[in-house]
Amino acid sequence: MKFRKSLLAAAALVFGLATVSAQAADNIRVGLVVKSLGNGFFEAARDGAMEAAKEVGNAEVIYTGPTSTTAEGQIESINALMAQHVDAIAVSANDPNALAPILKRAMQRGIKVISWDSGVAQDARIVHLNPSNNELIGKTCVKLAADVVGDGGGDIAILSATPTSTNQNIWIGEMKKALPDYSGLKLVDTVYGDDLADKSYRETVALLKKYPDLKAIVAPTSVGIVAAAQAVEDQNMVGKVFVTGLGLPSELAGHVEKGSVKSFAIWNPIDLGYSAMMISYKLATGAQGGPNSKIEAGRMGTISFDENGDGAMSEPFVYDASNVEKFAKIF
Amino acid sequence: MTNTPTPLARILAHREWILAAIIVLMTVGIGTQEAFFISPDNLSELLDDTAILIMLAMVQMLVIVTRCIDLSVASNLALTGMIVALINVAHPETPALVTLVMSVGIGAVLGAFNGILVWLVGIPSIVVTLGTMSIYRGMVFLLSGGEWVNAHEMTPQFLAFPREVTLGLTTLSWLAIIMIVLVALFCRYSATGRAIFAIGGNPKAAVYAGLNVGKYQFITFCISGAMAGLCGYLWVSRFAVAYTEVALAFELQVVAACVIGGISIAGGIGSVWGAALGAIFLGLIKNALPVLGISPFWQMAISGGVIVLAVIINSRSEKQVGRRILREVHQ
Numbered sequence: 001m002k003f004r005k006s007l008l009a010a011a012a013l014v015f016g017l018a019t020v021s022a023q024a025a026d027n028i029r030v031g032l033v034v035k036s037l038g039n040g041f042f043e044a045a046r047d048g049a050m051e052a053a054k055e056v057g058n059a060e061v062i063y064t065g066p067t068s069t070t071a072e073g074q075i076e077s078i079n080a081l082m083a084q085h086v087d088a089i090a091v092s093a094n095d096p097n098a099l100a101p102i103l104k105r106a107m108q109r110g111i112k113v114i115s116w117d118s119g120v121a122q123d124a125r126i127v128h129l130n131p132s133n134n135e136l137i138g139k140t141c142v143k144l145a146a147d148v149v150g151d152g153g154g155d156i157a158i159l160s161a162t163p164t165s166t167n168q169n170i171w172i173g174e175m176k177k178a179l180p181d182y183s184g185l186k187l188v189d190t191v192y193g194d195d196l197a198d199k200s201y202r203e204t205v206a207l208l209k210k211y212p213d214l215k216a217i218v219a220p221t222s223v224g225i226v227a228a229a230q231a232v233e234d235q236n237m238v239g240k241v242f243v244t245g246l247g248l249p250s251e252l253a254g255h256v257e258k259g260s261v262k263s264f265a266i267w268n269p270i271d272l273g274y275s276a277m278m279i280s281y282k283l284a285t286g287a288q289g290g291p292n293s294k295i296e297a298g299r300m301g302t303i304s305f306d307e308n309g310d311g312a313m314s315e316p317f318v319y320d321a322s323n324v325e326k327f328a329k330i331f
Numbered sequence: 332m333t334n335t336p337t338p339l340a341r342i343l344a345h346r347e348w349i350l351a352a353i354i355v356l357m358t359v360g361i362g363t364q365e366a367f368f369i370s371p372d373n374l375s376e377l378l379d380d381t382a383i384l385i386m387l388a389m390v391q392m393l394v395i396v397t398r399c400i401d402l403s404v405a406s407n408l409a410l411t412g413m414i415v416a417l418i419n420v421a422h423p424e425t426p427a428l429v430t431l432v433m434s435v436g437i438g439a440v441l442g443a444f445n446g447i448l449v450w451l452v453g454i455p456s457i458v459v460t461l462g463t464m465s466i467y468r469g470m471v472f473l474l475s476g477g478e479w480v481n482a483h484e485m486t487p488q489f490l491a492f493p494r495e496v497t498l499g500l501t502t503l504s505w506l507a508i509i510m511i512v513l514v515a516l517f518c519r520y521s522a523t524g525r526a527i528f529a530i531g532g533n534p535k536a537a538v539y540a541g542l543n544v545g546k547y548q549f550i551t552f553c554i555s556g557a558m559a560g561l562c563g564y565l566w567v568s569r570f571a572v573a574y575t576e577v578a579l580a581f582e583l584q585v586v587a588a589c590v591i592g593g594i595s596i597a598g599g600i601g602s603v604w605g606a607a608l609g610a611i612f613l614g615l616i617k618n619a620l621p622v623l624g625i626s627p628f629w630q631m632a633i634s635g636g637v638i639v640l641a642v643i644i645n646s647r648s649e650k651q652v653g654r655r656i657l658r659e660v661h662q
Contacts, residue, residue, distance in 0.1 A: 163627045192627040197570045197577065199617075202380060206621035209367050223576075230482065230571045234494070251572075254483025 027060040030280040031081035032273070033074055033091040034065035035118065040250075041331040042092070045117075045273030049090075052277035055298060059281050062086060071098035078102050082109065088280035091125075092117035100124035112283040116276040119310075126289040127305045129276055131267030133312035134167075137220070138174020140265045140315045141245055145216040146182040148242035148262050153184015154215035157207050159228050159245075161195040161221045171220045188214070193224045200227035208235050219245035225264065229255035249319050249327035256324045268317035269331060275300045275313050346593035346644075350608045354615060361619045368622055375500055381614030382507035383562045383569075385607050387581075388588035389514050390558040392606040393551045395589055396531040397544075398598030399456035401552060403445060404559040405581035406467035409573075411437045411563030413471045416480040416573035419489045427492040434564035435557045441467060442556010446549035456548070464582070472575045482571040493565050503565055507607075510558070515603040527551060532599035587634075588613050591641040612637075 032049050034042035046063045053059040062081065066073020071094045079102065081089055089111055093099050096119060103113050103124040116129040132140075145156045158175065160168045172190060179185055188211050193200025200223060207214060208231070217232070219225035225247040232241050238259045247264050255261040278297040283289050287296075291309045296302050305311040319327060362369030387404055394401045415434050418425060425433075441463070448459040482490070493503035500508075518524040530537040530544045537544060567573045592609025594601035616637065620630045 189624070191621060195576075196579065197572055198566075198581075201570055202618060203621050205376070205380075206618070209373070210365070210622060210624075226481070226572055227570065251479055251481050254481055257483060 027058050028056075028088070028281055028284045029060045029062060029084070029086045030088045030090060030277060030284065031062045031064060031078070031084075031086045032277065033077050033081070033089060034063070035074075035092050035094050036069045037065050037067055039331075040329075041269045042273075044269035044327075044330040045092075045276070048270035048273030048275075049277035051270070052274045052281065052298060056278075056281055059277070061277060066094075069094050071095035074099055075102050078106065082106055082111065086111060087284040088112040088114070090114050090116055090276040090280045091120065093120045094118070096120050112280060112289075114276065114280055114283065114289070116279075117272060122308055125309070126283060127279065127293070127295070127309045127311060129272070129279060129303070130310060130312045131272050132314065132316050134170045134174050135177075136312060136315040137171050137246070137265075138176075139178045140318070141171065141218050141220055142175050142178040142182060142185070144244040144263055144265060144318065145218050146185055148244060149185060149215040151184070153182075153186070155186050155188045155211055155213050156216040156218060157188055157211065157214060158190040159200060159203060159207070159217055159219040159221075159224045160190060160192050161224060163192045165195075168220060175218070175220075193219075193221070193227060195221055195223040197223060197227045200224045201231045204228040204231035205235060208232070208237055208241060214241050217241060217243045217245075219243060219247075221245070222247045222251060225261070226251050226255070229258075229260040232260040233258055246316065248331060249324050250329075250331060252319075253324050253328040256319075256321055263318050263320040265316035265318050267313075268327075271300060271317065272313060274298065275303065279303065347602065347604045347608055350592065350605070350612060354608065354612055357615060357619070361623065365622050368619070371499070375504065377614060377618055378504045378507070378611075379501045380618060381611055382501075382503045383566055384581075384584060384588055384614055385507045385610040386510050386558055386562055387585045388592065388610040389511065389603045389606040390551075390555045391585045392589050392592070392594050392601045392603065393514070393518075393527055394456075394548075394555050395586075395594050395596060396598055396601045397527055397548045397551050398531055398534065399449060399548050399551065400460065400586065400596075401442075401445060401555045402457065402460040402582050402586075403441070403463040403467055404555060404585055405578040406464045406471075407438055407441045407556055407559035408563040408566055408581065409471050409575070409577040409579075410441065410467040410474075411560040412567035412577055413475055413480070413563075413573045413575075415564045416485060416489075416567050417474065419486055420480060420484050423486045425489075427488045430489060430564055431492070431561070434560045436560070438560015438563060439553050439557035442552045442554070442559065443549070445556065446552030449552065450545035450549040453545075456552075468575070468579075471577075475573070475575060477575060480567075480573040485568070485571065490568050490571055493569050503569060506561075506565070511603055511607050518603060523547070523550060528599065531601075584613060585610075587638045590638060590645065593641075593645060595645060596642075609641075 032046060049061045053061050064077045066077060074094055089106055093115055100121040103120060107113050113125045114127050115125045119128040158172055160172060179187060191203040191207060193203050217228050219228050225243060225245045228243045232238060232243055243261050244264050246266055248266060252261055252264055275297045279295050282295050289295055291307050293305050294302050300313060303311045303313060358369060367373055391401060411434050414437055415430050445459050445463055448454050449456045493501060495502045526542050527547050530542055530547050534544050566578060588609040589606050591612055592605030594605055616634060
């Protein structure tokens with residue numbers, strides 16, 4: 001009995017939502033499905049999507065997703081969006097395959113489906129939007145190191161996660177490819193902190209002692225960059241050695257303030273939400289997407305999709321003292 | 332004919348001396364490769380880095396001596412560390428000393444839970460602590476919601492405590508030294524300490540002598556838990572970050588330190604000095620390998636090889652040679 005009541009309540013809620021959105025039936029309606037609600041990263045993406053909707057004028061964002069990161073919850077969200085006859089769905093998937101059948105059904109009904117951030121199977125979406133790609137990440141990391149080392153050049157070292165981590169090794173490979181563009185930079189060592197705070201810390205201390213002329217440590221891992229920054233602070237090397245790489249603003253705000261980290265990079269969730277919304281809108285209003293296509297995404301420029309329909313938004317966004325506080329509140 | 336051991340054999344019978352000699356030789360050897368390694372500053376940092384392992388190893392020794400094992404220490408450390416970090420965020424006015432006492436208390440309660448299951452419910456300790464290892468680790472995630480507690484959220488007093496330097500050593504190092512002395516005195520002079528070794532050496536005889544085996548096992552789990560809790564605060568404050576995977580799989584290093592220190596996994600045999608030296612030996616390897624620039628793949632193999640070697644030496648020296656009680660008669 002109780003269960004039925006709550007079911008009724010839920011139905012009323014869905015119905016209520018549907019009527020509210022029906023009021024603006026002329027608008028292009030895009031369902032932005034996220035991995036889970038209440039996550040600062042995705043709420044920032046929603047803000048970006050709202051910005052894009054405002055920019056184009058006749059669009060509306062329906063922000064939805066499960067309360068915990070499950071594929072089942074996302075299937076329910078997508079079902080609800082289909083019932084509301086949305087024009088497009090942009091999903092950051094909790095599972096690439098579990099969502100495929102329902103997304104294919106949505107596409108059969110004429111809904112334009114894209115995935116962003118975390119992809120789904122290739123035949124279950126028109127395009128997939130990656131926040132960045134390996135080459136851009138490698139280039140950004142080297143550029144950040146070059147910025148802190150300055151014109152004089154100097155020694156840099158890389159602090160990675162485990163020696164067998166696939167994406168880390170690809171990024172390190174891309175960094176090495178980008179290094180010759182900066183003649184002053186000399187990569188003296190690559191060490192592995194295994195994404196453990198204590199091992200990363202110890203490896204950093206060893207680097208600082210072994211290479212007295214070290215100017216920068218690049219850590220493309222969120223555990224490593226925090227541990228390296230702490231080690232540099234504890235060794236009183238702030239100002240002599242800078243830590244940079246990939247990390248989250250909320251985790252690095254304190255180290256930026258102390259000066260061990262001058263700048264670092266990670267995707268900007270606002271830009272990501274903005275681009276996902278723009279691409280969905282363009283597809284819903286007649287643009288052709290798919291493998292080997294190009295879609296114009298407002299202020300983010302034109303995004304190219306490769307033969308698999310994968311596209312990269314931009315190089316990672318750089319955070320420093322000027323913006324880290326603002327983003328630390330987001331993610 | 333009496334069988335007097337030669338002086339050399341007598342020294343060799345003391346594992347601790349051999350281990351200490353190896354440690355000194357290794358330190359000097361590494362010093363010849365990288366001179367900074369044997370500077371007083373670096374040696375005091377080495378002690379600081381190894382202090383937590385030393386403290387955990389010598390109380391693990393007590394548990395192992397009673398023929399039990401505590402695999403939940405690292406999870407206990409992570410949980411207690413997260414709790415005190417969260418308390419610090421919620422109540423920044425809490426003095427460091429109160430945090431310290433609190434961490435010991437929380438750890439002791441978590442350890443007592445293991446102890447009760449072993450003593451009153453009679454479950455083998457390896458099963459109990461394998462379970463609580465996951466339970467405590469999971470609780471860290473539940474408490475924190477998967478979020479990190481970062482350096483800038485912790486108060487300066489919270490972070491400063493283990494770092495303060497007195498007479499060239501950090502508070503963390505001094506704590507380890509004090510604990511070595513306290514636990515050594517406890518083992519040698521207290522009735523409880525002696526009972527712990529008695530029940531490990533021969534549980535049946537201990538029962539005949541009126542000792543409650545389960546009760547003493549319970550006590551060792553409480554001590555082990557209290558120390559893990561204390562180390563939880565020290566760890567979180569030293570590395571200035573608390574998250575779910577803090578000290579992941581650290582219990583294996585703790586047990587390894589005990590094994591290297593000559594503590595018999597079968598129970599009954601062990602010393603505080605052995606455990607402390609075993610921990611220092613591991614700490615030395617962990618710090619030396621990155622300095623010597625040895626490949627990370629070899630680092631794992633070398634650490635593993637040393638442990639296997641120690642187990643072989645242990646099993647050989649513990650082998651009880653059957654004693655003939657009647658003299659063979661030659662006629």
